[in-house]
Structures are given as C-alpha cells and as structure tokens.
Amino acid sequence: MNKQKTLKGSFSLFGKGLHTGLNLTVTFNPAAENTGYKIQRIDVEGQPIIDAIAENVSDTQRGTVLQSKGVRVSTIEHAMSALYALGIDNCLMQVNGPEFPILDGSAALYVERIKQVGIEEQNAPKDFYIIRHKIEVKDEETGSCITILPDDQFSITTMCSFESKFINSQFATLDHIDKFAEEIAPARTFVFVRDIEPLLKANLIKGGDMENAIVIYEKQISQEQLDKLAALLKVPTMDATRLGYIQPKPLVWENECTRHKLLDVIGDMALIGKPIKGRIIATRPGHTINNKFARLMRREIRKHEIQAPIYNPNDPPVMDNNRIRELLPHRYPMQLVDKVISIGPSSIVGVKNVTSNEPFFQGHFPQEPVMPGVLMVEAMAQCGGLLVLNTLEEPERWSTYFMKIDDVKFRQKIVPGDTLLFRVELLHPVRHGVSSMKGYMFVGDHVVAEASFTAQIVKNK
Numbered sequence: 001m002n003k004q005k006t007l008k009g010s011f012s013l014f015g016k017g018l019h020t021g022l023n024l025t026v027t028f029n030p031a032a033e034n035t036g037y038k039i040q041r042i043d044v045e046g047q048p049i050i051d052a053i054a055e056n057v058s059d060t061q062r063g064t065v066l067q068s069k070g071v072r073v074s075t076i077e078h079a080m081s082a083l084y085a086l087g088i089d090n091c092l093m094q095v096n097g098p099e100f101p102i103l104d105g106s107a108a109l110y111v112e113r114i115k116q117v118g119i120e121e122q123n124a125p126k127d128f129y130i131i132r133h134k135i136e137v138k139d140e141e142t143g144s145c146i147t148i149l150p151d152d153q154f155s156i157t158t159m160c161s162f163e164s165k166f167i168n169s170q171f172a173t174l175d176h177i178d179k180f181a182e183e184i185a186p187a188r189t190f191v192f193v194r195d196i197e198p199l200l201k202a203n204l205i206k207g208g209d210m211e212n213a214i215v216i217y218e219k220q221i222s223q224e225q226l227d228k229l230a231a232l233l234k235v236p237t238m239d240a241t242r243l244g245y246i247q248p249k250p251l252v253w254e255n256e257c258t259r260h261k262l263l264d265v266i267g268d269m270a271l272i273g274k275p276i277k278g279r280i281i282a283t284r285p286g287h288t289i290n291n292k293f294a295r296l297m298r299r300e301i302r303k304h305e306i307q308a309p310i311y312n313p314n315d316p317p318v319m320d321n322n323r324i325r326e327l328l329p330h331r332y333p334m335q336l337v338d339k340v341i342s343i344g345p346s347s348i349v350g351v352k353n354v355t356s357n358e359p360f361f362q363g364h365f366p367q368e369p370v371m372p373g374v375l376m377v378e379a380m381a382q383c384g385g386l387l388v389l390n391t392l393e394e395p396e397r398w399s400t401y402f403m404k405i406d407d408v409k410f411r412q413k414i415v416p417g418d419t420l421l422f423r424v425e426l427l428h429p430v431r432h433g434v435s436s437m438k439g440y441m442f443v444g445d446h447v448v449a450e451a452s453f454t455a456q457i458v459k460n461k
Contacts, residue, residue: 002126004089006030008118013109015101016207018075019062024097026079028113031090033124036273037083039066039073043096052080052093054271054294060287062199063099064268074099077267077287078189082110084270085180086119089126105188105212107263111181129301130310131278132445137293144289146265148297151279153177158262158282164192164218166244170258180266186252187259190214193221193246196229214257215247261285272297306450308442309349309423311341317351318343319386327389328382329399329460333359336379337422340386346426350383356416371414376449377405380439384424388435388457397460403434404454412448419443433457 012027031038037052050056050068058067065074079100083091085107093100103109136147143161159171174184191199191213199208223240230237238246245251253259265282268290276297282290319327319340328335342349354371361369381402389395414420420441427436434456441449 002128004033004122004124004126005087005119006032006035006090006122007088007114008120011113011117013101013103013113015103016212017097017099018102018207018212020097020099021207022097022099024095024099024101026093026095026100028079028117029092029094030120031092033090033122035090035092037080037090037270038092039076040092040094041071041073041096041098042094044071049092052076052271053273054268054291054298057271057291057294060291064271064287064291072098075102076100077264078103078105078107079110079267080270081180081263081267082107082114082185084266084275085177085184086111086114087126087177087275088114088119089275090122102189102207102212105214106260107185107267111185115181127274128277129272129274129297130307131276135296135300137289137296139289139292142286142289143284144286145281145283146285146289146293147281147283148276148278148293149281151277154276154278154280156262156265156280156282158258158265158285160258160261161284162257164216166216166218167255167257170255172255172258172262174262174266184259184263184266187256187263188212188214188252189260190216190257193217193226193229194219211248213247214245214251214260216244217246218243265290268294269297272301274301304445306440306447308445308447309342309421311349311351311419311421315341317341319390324386327386327395330382334378335382336375337382337386340383343387343390346387348383348387348422348424350386350422350424352379352420352422354414354416354418354420358416361416369416371418373408373410373449376410376414376441377408377439377451377453379420380422380424380441380449380451381437381453381455383422384435384437384439384453385455387424387426387437388430388455391430392457398457399460400435400455400457402453403456406452408449408451410449412443412446414443414448420448427452430457 007030010029014025017024038049040049048071050066056066056068059065063075064077131150138145154177155175157173161169226240227237265285271294317339337350338352340350385400424437424439436454438452
C-alpha cells in the first residue's frame with residue numbers, strides 16, 4: 001500500500017519576488033498525516049495559514065495567487081509542482097512576504113533541496129483519486145482545454161500555440177512522474193519583450209531579470225525603446241536589430257517554454273488536494289483554465305468521496321469460493337462473499353453477485369425483493385473476517401464474532417442483479433484477538449452501505 005509522505009526535515013530558500021522585487025525567504029517543514037499543503041504568512045499579524053486548495057485561488061493573471069481572509073500569497077506554482085511530483089503529501093510552507101521567491105524561474109532548486117533533506121514515509125495510506133471516465137474543461141474564447149482520461153498512473157501531455165515564430169506550436173509529455181526532476185523541473189518561465197512594458201506599468205515583475213526567465217525578443221522595436229526597457233530592468237543594453245532569445249543562459253530544450261507550461265499545470269493540479277491517477281491532456285493551458293479544472297476535480301472528488309474498488313471480472317480471484325469455505329465457517333444460505341479480488345496487510349476487496357434466487361427474497365419482500373440491511377452488514381463483516389483469518393495458521397480452527405457495530409448507513413437498496421463490491425479496512429492492528437474494521441459496500445461507483453465494526457477472534461472448541 002502506498003503511504004503518505006512528508007519531508008524528513010526543514011529547509012529554506014532565499015531570493016527575490018518576481019512581482020514585488022522583495023527579498024523573500026520560504027521555509028518548507030514536515031507536516032502530520034492528512035495535513036495536505038498549507039502556507040503560512042509569518043510576516044502578517046497572527047501568522048495566518050492558508051490552505052493550498054483550488055477554491056482559495058483569487059487571481060490567475062500572472063501566476064497562481066492564493067487568498068484567505070484578506071491574506072494573499074502568490075507565485076506558488078513552481079514549489080507546488082515540485083512537492084506534488086516528488087510525492088510529498090503533507091507540508092507546511094512559511095514565507096515572510098506576499099509571494100514565493102522566483103529563484104531561477106524553474107522548480108529545479110525546490111527539487112534539489114527536497115532530495116537533500118529527504119522524504120519520510122508516514123503511516124496513513126496515500127489517498128489516490130482514480131479517474132474512471134473522461135473529464136474536461138474548455139474555454140471557447142481562448143481555445144484552452146484540459147482533459148483527463150483514465151490511466152493507471154499520473155501522466156500529462158501539454159500542447160501550446162503562441163503568436164511567435166520562435167515558439168509557434170510545441171508539445172511536451174511527461175509519461176511518468178518519476179522523470180519530473182530531470183525532464184521538467186529545470187524548465188524556466190518565459191516572457192516576450194512586447195509584454196514587459198505593460199507588466200511594468202501594472203506594477204508587476206519588479207524582480208524579473210535575465211537570470212530568472214527566458215526572454216523572447218521577436219518583434220523589433222526602436223533602439224531607444226529597448227534601451228529604456230533595459231534601464232528599467234537594470235540589465236545591459238542590447239542591439240535592437242537582433243531578434244531571438246536574449247537571456248544569457250541558453251535553452252535547456254527546444255521546447256523549454258512548453259515544458260514550463262507542463263510544470264505549471266502540475267503545480268496547479270496540486271491544489272486538487274489528492275494525488276491523481278489519470279492522463280491529463282492540456283491544450284493551450286494557463287493558470288486560469290488550470291484552476292477551473294482543479295475546482296471541477298474537487299467537486300468530482302466530493303461527489304465520490306469514497307471510491308469504489310476497480311473490478312475487472314476477467315481477472316482471476318485471489319481467493320475463490322473454495323478458499324473462502326476453508327477460512328469461514330459460513331455455509332448456504334449464510335455465506336455472503338463469492339470471491340476476493342484483492343487483499344493486503346490491512347485491507348480486502350470482496351464480491352457478491354446478488355441473484356433472484358437468494359432465499360431471503362422469499363419473505364423480504366415477495367413483491368419487491370430487497371436485501372435486508374442486517375445481511376448487508378453481515379456480508380461486509382464476513383469480508384473483514386477473511387482479511388483477519390487469512391493471516392492465521394490453521395484458520396479453520398478460528399471464528400470471528402461481532403462485539404460492536406457502529407455508524408451504520410444504508411444509502412441505496414440492494415436488489416436482484418446487483419453486483420456488490422466490499423472494501424474493508426483495518427482501523428487498528430489486531431490486538432488480543434480483537435479487530436476493529438471499517439467496511440464499505442458499492443454497487444457500480446456508488447457507496448450503498450457502510451459500517452464500523454469490532455470483532456473478537458475466538459478459537460473453536
């Protein structure tokens with residue numbers, strides 16, 4: 001089972017803010033299980049903490065800006081991208097100003113320092129959200145579109161189109177997140193010379209320079225205008241007739257700009273709050289469409305807060321009916337688990353096919369057959385019993401008995417023709433023969449019942 005991760009220790013990075021020009025320090029700290037990403041403004045009275053989630057994004061014009069209760073923090077996307085890509089689930093970030101430092105305009109330094117300080121596995125399971133069907137967001141005006149499709153891991157393809165002869169159409173692909181550090185993290189942010197003056201007039205990019213961005217000069221302006229911009233940016237003057245990339249550090253890749261767009265998409269997807277298993281296809285992405293998609297994903301996750309296990313009836317069971325009979329004392333008509341399709345140290349997934357021949361339908365109810373709720377709980381408990389008994393030597397000499405049932409909820413009736421999936425998880429390790437478990441029952445993608453129960457494991461006489 002994949003576990004949540006945090007940092008082994010704290011580290012700090014220092015640098016200018018891209019838009020404010022302030023000297024800033026951001027410190028990354030370990031955080032407890034299920035904390036998620038949180039950002040603390042330590043320069044503000046009360047040192048308020050902002051949850052790094054999509055609903056708290058207040059501006060996406062020149063970066064991702066989080067805001068809560070009037071407190072803002074911007075330019076977070078490069079750090080978020082590095083945390084997400086390296087599998088960090090829980091982190092508290094403390095910053096002494098209104099934005100993160102721009103550093104070299106990429107995520108490379110974040111990745112480097114995370115690897116230096118180390119990553120620590122925690123006890124809680126990593127809660128992936130698995131994409132089961134196509135989800136898409138479009139912006140008809142800009143032509144931007146983000147689509148996510150089912151996949152067995154996180155992957156992403158980004159396609160960009162710019163009004164530029166230097167980077168007209170490009171694409172970049174990250175097929176496996178493990179390649180992020182070398183294939184995506186060093187990709188720098190970029191700016192067109194034609195956009196610099198409007199940004200300066202908007203009181204932005206005060207900390208921008210030739211060291212922290214790819215600068216593209218493609219439409220010739222007068223030498224006087226270019227000299228004026230150079231003076232504002234405090235960089236050496238350049239020949240106004242020489243078009244092209246004008247930053248001192250050459251491109252790392254020909255499609256570096258689009259790789260940076262991919263980096264930004266990952267950073268904005270980190271605000272979904274859960275790691276994703278799915279393939280993203282991003283066409284002409286930007287922070288605005290990225291945030292719309294992240295918000296949609298959060299709504300989707302809330303609708304399916306507890307996801308059904310993946311069930312492929314073509315796959316052979318890990319525990320068939322004969323093995324179940326070896327472990328459980330139940331027989332017809334009380335054996336309520338047909339097969340087990342997944343089992344681990346602390347969780348199990350079982351299946352029951354409900355037919356019209358079930359004996360309980362004769363009296364419950366003849367004209368409207370409905371599976372009794374008590375048998376739904378019993379079926380989940382039997383699945384949990386298989387999880388526990390499977391770890392014992394001579395399991396046929398042991399039985400499990402209910403001690404307590406709590407938090408039972410029935411959300412939908414079970415009728416003939418339904419295929420039930422049970423997912424049962426240990427809440428605590430088995431101690432002194434007592435096991436506490438949480439069980440869920442699904443039909444399709446929907447939770448139809450759930451319960452917590454405690455059982456005693458007793459040796460048969």
